[in-house]
Amino acid sequence: MLVIRLVFMLLMVAAIACVAAYMATGQTVWRQRGLLIIKWTVLAALAGAVVLLLERLTLAL
Known part of the structure; x- marks a missing residue:
């Protein structure tokens, strides 16, 4: 999940820069x-x- 958040934030910064x-x-x-x-x-x-x-589904089952 940390990797996905990092990718999301980097993409946002790149979009703002463009x-x-x-x-x-x-x-x-x-x-x-x-x-x-x-x-x-x-x-x-x-x-x-x-x-x-x-993740939530696996915890619920």
């Missing part, structure tokens, strides 16, 4: 990269939620 680079330069490549990173961030969050759910 959005800041887009705002500073106006180049659309940074916006595209930021959106791609945000997509992977959402997937990492979903994976974390699944892991949490599975």
Whole structure:
């Protein structure tokens, strides 16, 4: 779970950096990269939620 949280936080920092680079330069490549990173961030969050759910299910059974 710690690894998933770390990946999630690093992806958030990278997405914020890409959005800041887009705002500073106006180049659309940074916006595209930021959106791609945000997509992977959402997937990492979903994976974390699944892991949490599975942990709770194993404790309940």
